[in-house]
């Protein structure tokens with residue numbers, strides 16, 4: 001039995017297109033995905049704004065809210081909750097150059113419009129969390145944007161969001177690269193520094209994705225620890241990543257089981273979840289898989305989280321304390337390896 005509640009985004013079940021090839025699996029409807037998520041053990045849903053309200057650019061602000069209310073009713077009927085809403089600021093023609101840091105003022109205004117509508121949708125869905133994955137807030141060509149001005153623009157945009165709704169909390173999900181070459185806010189350390197310069201730092205925190213930390217050359221469990229030490233870890237996207245490659249979103253723990261163990265250990269040791277935080281997954285099915293296998297990576301990741309969670313709970317703290325006192329770190333290392341290999 002897990003102590004945690006789990007969340008997932010509809011984009012985690014997808015048709016398998018990548019940068020070099022088209023879809024390989026048929027589409028599954030949104031309602032069908034949500035029902036299946038519930039069946040396999042998720043209670044929270046992560047939404048992009050237009051997952052929640054398709055074609056929102058065509059709708060008035062009132063229409064957007066009323067569509068969101070209809071979705072809330074469906075979620076209630078299914079026994080599901082909205083974990084967060086995130087504006088999808090990387091698909092539209094107006095966000096080619098980024099959203100909040102675009103060089104075009106009209107495009108920046110559009111990005112802010114989407115962020116405010118995302119707040120409206122979150123409120124209708126009963127969530128106080130807005131997630132910003134700053135997909136294109138950086139450069140492909142270093143000299144194409146003034147980095148300091150860009151960060152001022154980002155801060156101004158976030159201040160507008162904070163002022164728009166006094167309850168909303170903003171979770172920045174940093175990623176060092178992809179689709180851009182270099183991000184202006186690449187790690188959670190940057191997020192927390194940046195949060196301090198906003199109008200209400202107490203409402204700006206972080207969502208840490210394991211693979212994004214690996215892409216920055218950092219250890220995800222320590223990135224989580226950094227946020228936990230500041231009371232700022234408000235969301236996680238557990239997954240895995242084989243070193244410095246394209247963003248892989250592999251099932252949790254399949255590349256680095258010791259890191260996966262330490263991620264869950266730091267979360268459990270420091271009470272993650274006690275303020276309603278979800279264990280979110282952000283995993284992709286391999287492109288080789290058939291439509292019948294569309295959910296296997298999610299089921300596998302959930303099972304891996306639970307198996308590792310039980311290892312963390314069996315971790316012999318007294319024994320390790322003794323080894324720490326004796327500075328016998330080889331013994332700690334071997335103890336952890338035996339625990340993970342089923343010999344303890």
Ligand code: 3MF
Pocket residue numbers: 011086131132133173175209237247282
């Ligand atoms: C990209 C991501 C994103 C975010 C999502 C919610 C598409 O690497 O991780 O997934 O998680 O936009 O913020």
Ligand code: MG
Pocket residue numbers: 173209237282
């Ligand atoms: Mg993510």
